[in-house]
Each structure stands twice: as structure tokens, then as C-alpha cells.
Amino acid sequence: MYEQLFTPTVQHTLDLVGIFVFAISGALLAVRKNFDVFGIAVLAEVTALGGGLFRDLVIGAVPPAAFTDLGYFVTPLFATALVFFLHPHVERLQTGVNVFDAAGLGLFCVAGTTKAYDYGLGLTASACLGLATAVGGGVLRDVLANEVPSLLRWDRDLYAVPAIVGATMVALCIRYEALTPLTTGLAVVTAFVLRLLALRFHWRAPRAWNRRSTVVEGD
Amino acid sequence: MYEQLFTPTVQHTLDLVGIFVFAISGALLAVRKNFDVFGIAVLAEVTALGGGLFRDLVIGAVPPAAFTDLGYFVTPLFATALVFFLHPHVERLQTGVNVFDAAGLGLFCVAGTTKAYDYGLGLTASACLGLATAVGGGVLRDVLANEVPSLLRWDRDLYAVPAIVGATMVALCIRYEALTPLTTGLAVVTAFVLRLLALRFHWRAPRAWNRRSTVVEGD
Amino acid sequence: MYEQLFTPTVQHTLDLVGIFVFAISGALLAVRKNFDVFGIAVLAEVTALGGGLFRDLVIGAVPPAAFTDLGYFVTPLFATALVFFLHPHVERLQTGVNVFDAAGLGLFCVAGTTKAYDYGLGLTASACLGLATAVGGGVLRDVLANEVPSLLRWDRDLYAVPAIVGATMVALCIRYEALTPLTTGLAVVTAFVLRLLALRFHWRAPRAWNRRSTVVEGD
Numbered sequence: 001m002y003e004q005l006f007t008p009t010v011q012h013t014l015d016l017v018g019i020f021v022f023a024i025s026g027a028l029l030a031v032r033k034n035f036d037v038f039g040i041a042v043l044a045e046v047t048a049l050g051g052g053l054f055r056d057l058v059i060g061a062v063p064p065a066a067f068t069d070l071g072y073f074v075t076p077l078f079a080t081a082l083v084f085f086l087h088p089h090v091e092r093l094q095t096g097v098n099v100f101d102a103a104g105l106g107l108f109c110v111a112g113t114t115k116a117y118d119y120g121l122g123l124t125a126s127a128c129l130g131l132a133t134a135v136g137g138g139v140l141r142d143v144l145a146n147e148v149p150s151l152l153r154w155d156r157d158l159y160a161v162p163a164i165v166g167a168t169m170v171a172l173c174i175r176y177e178a179l180t181p182l183t184t185g186l187a188v189v190t191a192f193v194l195r196l197l198a199l200r201f202h203w204r205a206p207r208a209w210n211r212r213s214t215v216v217e218g219d
Numbered sequence: 220m221y222e223q224l225f226t227p228t229v230q231h232t233l234d235l236v237g238i239f240v241f242a243i244s245g246a247l248l249a250v251r252k253n254f255d256v257f258g259i260a261v262l263a264e265v266t267a268l269g270g271g272l273f274r275d276l277v278i279g280a281v282p283p284a285a286f287t288d289l290g291y292f293v294t295p296l297f298a299t300a301l302v303f304f305l306h307p308h309v310e311r312l313q314t315g316v317n318v319f320d321a322a323g324l325g326l327f328c329v330a331g332t333t334k335a336y337d338y339g340l341g342l343t344a345s346a347c348l349g350l351a352t353a354v355g356g357g358v359l360r361d362v363l364a365n366e367v368p369s370l371l372r373w374d375r376d377l378y379a380v381p382a383i384v385g386a387t388m389v390a391l392c393i394r395y396e397a398l399t400p401l402t403t404g405l406a407v408v409t410a411f412v413l414r415l416l417a418l419r420f421h422w423r424a425p426r427a428w429n430r431r432s433t434v435v436e437g438d
Numbered sequence: 439m440y441e442q443l444f445t446p447t448v449q450h451t452l453d454l455v456g457i458f459v460f461a462i463s464g465a466l467l468a469v470r471k472n473f474d475v476f477g478i479a480v481l482a483e484v485t486a487l488g489g490g491l492f493r494d495l496v497i498g499a500v501p502p503a504a505f506t507d508l509g510y511f512v513t514p515l516f517a518t519a520l521v522f523f524l525h526p527h528v529e530r531l532q533t534g535v536n537v538f539d540a541a542g543l544g545l546f547c548v549a550g551t552t553k554a555y556d557y558g559l560g561l562t563a564s565a566c567l568g569l570a571t572a573v574g575g576g577v578l579r580d581v582l583a584n585e586v587p588s589l590l591r592w593d594r595d596l597y598a599v600p601a602i603v604g605a606t607m608v609a610l611c612i613r614y615e616a617l618t619p620l621t622t623g624l625a626v627v628t629a630f631v632l633r634l635l636a637l638r639f640h641w642r643a644p645r646a647w648n649r650r651s652t653v654v655e656g657d
Contacts, residue, residue: 030371031426031427033367033371034373035371035373036371036372036373036423036424036425036426038370038379038380038424039370039373040427042370057276057495057500058491058495058500058505059500059501060500060501062276062277063277063278063279063338063339063340064277067277067340067341067347067348068340068341070341070343083427084427084428085427085428087428120501121501121506122505122506122508124511125501125506125511129505143362143581143584144358144362144368144371145371146365146366146367146584147584148471148584149584151476151477151480152468152471152477152481152582153473153474153477154472154473154474160476160480161476205474205476206475207474207475208475208478208521208522209522209523209525249590250645250646252586253591254590254592254645255590255591255642255643256643256644256645256646257590257598257599257643258589258590258591259646261589261590261598262590272496276495276496281495281497282498282557283496286496286560286566286567287563292563302646303647304646304647305647306646306647363581363587365581365584365585365586365587
């Protein structure tokens with residue numbers, strides 16, 4: 001059981017932290033889209049739990065953790081209440097939210113990869129599902145809000161790459177039997193720091209060849 | 220088996236009624252979006268079966284009922300034919316459609332909750348899946364039609380709340396071992412009546428604090 | 439095992455061809471939407487594998503083939519690289535892409551129907567899943583790109599009908615125990631040719647009665 005590299009309590013607390021910060025990002029988008037309080041709660045739940053739900057359906061872990069662990073369900077409701085009453089203050093803390101979201105990204109890409117491997121998937125597929133766990137909720141959030149997923153847009157700072165790096169590090173550690181709490185933590189921190197650097201220096205991924213010169217204006 | 224509180228035939232007939240009215244709402248949106256006859260059929264099927272399909276995937280009831288019961292598949296095709304040939308008349312009957320849709324909402328939130336509980340989920344998770352069964356098809360319909368889900372919009376009459384109330388009533392009845400055909404019927408009727416009242420008096424849910432004053436204009 | 443009517447190698451090669459051409463169509467849309475290289479890869483993967491992933495989740499074939507066969511995962515990355523570096527040339531080959539896409543449509547609707555039947559679904563449900571396998575990836579592609587699925591739009595040449603015909607032919611062959619490599623190939627070719635004819639002669643499906651006259655202008 002690679003999934004339980006940390007003690008269960010530590011692992012569970014880290015999961016809840018990741019769920020909470022993802023829920024905040026969903027709730028804030030819902031406020032910006034002018035949704036009502038139920039819309040805010042739905043978007044918070046979907047953003048927080050969507051990636052893990054997708055992973056669990058794919059690996060056959062039904063019912064998914066999102067529906068068996070009451071804490072997973074309740075945490076986004078706390079985030080909803082917080083944003084509902086305090087959203088101008090939460091928005092002002094956008095930097096804080098970004099830092100926590102980066103932490104959630106690191107935690108989820110690593111936890112998703114190890115859980116998929118535990119369920120018997122190959123290393124490449126496990127890393128893919130780690131990535132999907134980390135970014136899936138945000139994609140669902142944007143689809144429900146009827147926006148182009150920010151994951152796909154070229155004018156957003158790198159988001160997938162840190163998760164890919166973290167998930168790949170875990171897969172390589174499993175491959176070479178070097179997965180310990182230390183290397184796991186290192187993968188989390190690497191993804192976390194890469195995301196912070198991408199935010200700080202506005203790292204972006206290239207668009208298709210021949211496209212960059214012609215589209216800067218006009219689009 | 221809580222799911223079969225009514226005789227199977229009654230239960231099945233109620234299911235088909237719910238599927239039919241949800242399919243009508245999907246088909247009407249497809250006509251408004253100017254889709255062709257296949258687009259109408261797809262949207263009718265997705266609206267009618269999407270919520271139950273999601274629930275069945277989550278609880279591990281594969282293949283889902285939508286793919287094992289031929290009546291579930293054929294009913295939306297009847298709705299498609301009806302809307303295809305008679306849609307101005309169907310639209311004029313919007314009040315009637317709303318009443319039937321409210322009935323579908325009541326039936327699905329109750330049936331979804333009991334089925335999820337039968338598959339071993341906890342009470343909170345079962346109620347959530349009852350809600351998802353009732354509203355999931357409509358959300359998928361709006362996503363496919365590239366619109367903001369009307370479930371999430373603040374300027375629509377309450378839709379989630381009646382389903383939450385109905386699902387919660389069922390969960391409480393299970394908790395206190397009071398689930399009988401009578402209490403089940405009561406939950407269906409409560410959700411149904413609440414939805415009708417929300418339509419009649421334009422009940423709406425609040426948006427985020429500080430938001431109401433600033434956004435009424437401009438958005 | 440109806441699924442293996444051809445030798446495994448032939449079947450697998452045909453699958454990869456279908457995946458490749460669907461991935462090209464996803465990658466080209468991503469370039470048109472101005473996504474970065476990761477967005478292109480995501481849209482290529484989703485378009486190529488989304489339909490089969492949906493089918494596998496519904497029939498309970500977990501983990502889905504998309505996550506167990508490395509070739510399925512790597513092929514869309516080749517398509518991504520091709521489009522990334524050569525997209526003006528690929529776009530100029532739009533006719534070629536259309537022909538390959540039609541081939542993918544034929545292959546996937548037939549393979550999807552037989553696989554669903556192998557997993558114990560009824561004939562109607564199997565044909566539906568064959569259709570879903572063929573068109574599901576394209577629908578997901580358009581939803582992620584925040585566009586109305588071209589499958590549903592009346593102003594696009596027939597796409598669902600060829601797949602429906604191909605899937606129905608397979609279901610009828612199974613029903614009358616006439617499924618051989620020959621009849622299977624015939625179903626693939628029929629869907630393929632129908633799609634090419636629809637493209638050539640701009641065959642379209644009707645919209646709702648009374649709608650055609652009133653909407654031609656104004657919409």
C-alpha cells in the first residue's frame with residue numbers, strides 16, 4: 001500500500017487541506033459568475049472532489065472516496081460558507097489562495113498516482129491519473145461555469161507541468177523502488193515550488209508553431 | 220430492498236413518467252438551440268438518463284439501468300418525436316411541462332436516494348446521490364447545449380432545494396426506520412409541491428453576501 | 439469473443455489508426471482555439487480516447503483500455519507533435535483528415551458495439567454504446583473547447599447517422615448469427631462510405647417541424 005506512506009491521520013489531513021483550497025477556488029469562480037448559494041456549493045464540491053471522483057471511477061474504486069468519507073463532503077461546504085460571507089476578503093487574499101492551491105496541486109498529483117498504482121495500473125497510466133486527479137476538478141469547474149478550462153489556455157501560467165513533474169517523480173520512484181515518505185514529500189514539494197515559480201515568473205507553455213507570430217493581435 | 224417500496228410495476232411506471240418529462244425539457248431546449256433531429260434525440264436521452272447514469276456509475280451498478288431497460292431508452296425517443304412534430308404546441312403547454320418536471324424531480328430524488336442506500340452508501344452520500352439523480356440530467360443538458368446550467372443561476376426559481384428536502388426526508392426515514400410507501404410518497408409530494416411553490420412565487424436563493432447590492436445592475 | 443473478429447494485430451492496428459485520426463481532429467481544434475501545447479495534447483487525448491472511456495465505464499471494463507494499453511496513450515501524443523509543428527500543412531490536408539476521421543467513425547462504431555455485446559449488454563444498448571464510442575470523443579472535445587458540439591448542430595453534415603447505421607448492422611448480424619469478418623468489414627465500410635457521401639453532398643438532418651421556415655434568417 002503505497003498510498004499510506006504517511007500515517008493515515010497525516011494523509012487524511014493533507015487530503016482535506018487540498019480539498020478545502022480547491023473548493024475555495026470553485027466557490028470564488030461561482031461568486032464571480034453570480035451564482036446563488038447552491039451554485040456556489042455545487043461548484044465548490046465539484047472542484048474539490050471531481051478529479052478524485054474521475055480517478056476512482058477509472059480504477060474501479062467504487063463507491064469513490066468522495067462518497068464514503070463524510071469529511072470530503074463537508075469540507076467544501078465550509079469553504080462555501082466562508083466564501084459566501086467573506087468573499088471580498090477571500091478574494092483580497094488571492095495570493096494566499098494561490099499558494100494553497102499550489103499545495104493542493106502537489107498533494108493531489110502525488111496521492112492520485114500512488115492510489116492508481118495501488119489499484120494495479122501501469123506506471124504511465126498511474127502518472128496520468130495523478131495528473132487527472134490534480135487538474136480534473138478545475139476542468140469540471142470551468143466546464144460547469146461555461147468557460148474555456150483555464151488548464152488549456154495559453155495565457156495562463158503553467159499548471160499542468162508541475163503536476164506532471166510531481167506525478168512522474170512518484171512513478172520513477174516506484175519503478176526504482178525508492179518510494180519513501182522522504183521521496184514522496186520531495187515530489188509534493190517539487191510540484192508545489194514549480195507552480196509557485198510559474199506564478200511568480202509567469203511561465204507559459206508554447207502554442208503551435210507558426211501560430212505565435214500571427215495571433216498575438218486579433219485574438 | 221428499499222427501492223421497491225411500491226410494486227415493481229408502479230415504480231417502473233413512475234420512473235418512465237419522470238424520464239418522459241425530463242426528456243421533453245431536453246428536447247425543447249434542443250429545438251430552441253436549433254439542433255437537428257439527432258441533436259434533439261441526444262439531448263432528450265441525456266437529460267432523461269444522465270442523472271441516473273451518474274448515480275449508477277458512482278455506486279457501481281454497471282451496466283447502468285439506462286442501458287439494461289429498453290423502456291428507459293425508448294421513452295425519450297417518443298418525447299423527441301412529440302417535440303419534433305408538435306413543438307409549438309408543447310411550448311405553449313410550458314406550465315404543464317413544468318408541473319410534470321416537478322413531478323420528475325420529486326420521483327427521481329427519492330428513487331435515487333433509496334437506490335444508493337441499497338448499494339451500501341451512507342445516508343449523507345445517498346441523499347447527495349438522490350439530488351444528483353434528480354438534477355444531473357438537467358446539468359448535462361445545459362453543458363451539452365453550451366449554456367450555464369440553470370441549476371446554478373441565481374435568476375432561476377429554486378430547483379435544488381426541493382430535491383434536497385425530498386432526499387433528506389428519505390434519508391431521515393431510513394435512519395429512523397420509518398420508510399414506508401406512505402412516507403416515501405410524502406417525500407415525493409413534498410419535493411413536488413415545494414418546486415411548484417417556488418415556480419409560483421419565484422422563490423430564489425441568495426447570492427453571496429455583499430454581492431446582491433453591487434451586481435443587480437451591470438451583470 | 440466477437441471483439442476479436444480480425445486477428446489481434448489487425449484489430450489493434452485499426453484501433454490505433456482510429457485513435458490517431460480522432461486525435462488529429464482534437465489537436466486541430468485546440469490550435470484554432472489558441473491553446474498551448476498541453477491544451478493541444480489534452481484535447482487530442484480526450485477526443486481520441488473519450489468515447490471508448492465512456493463505453494468502458496458503462497460496461498464495467500475497468501480499468502478502461504485507454505489506461506491499460508500504452509499505445510492508446512502514446513498515439514495521441516504523436517498526433518499532438520505533428521499538429522504542433524506542422525499544423526498549417528495538416529489543415530491544408532483537411533480533406534485527408536476528413537477521410538481518416540470517417541474511417542475512425544466506421545471502425546469505432548463497429549468495435550464499440552461488439553465490445554459492449556461481449557460484456558453482456560443487450561443488442562439495442564450495444565448499438566447505442568457503439569454510437570457513443572464513435573461520437574463521444576468528439577462531443578467531449580467540443581465541450582472542453584466551450585463550443586456547441588458539432589454532433590448536435592443542424593448546419594453540419596450527417597455524422598451520427600453513418601455510425602448508427604454501422605452499429606445497427608453489427609447488432610442485426612449478431613442477432614441473426616451472421617457476424618463474420620466479412621460482415622463486420624461491410625459494416626465498417628458502410629459507415630465510412632455514408633459519412634464520405636454526407637460530406638460530399640452536404641447531407642443534413644431535418645430540424646423540428648415549423649422551425650425550418652422561421653429560423654433560416656435571424657439565427
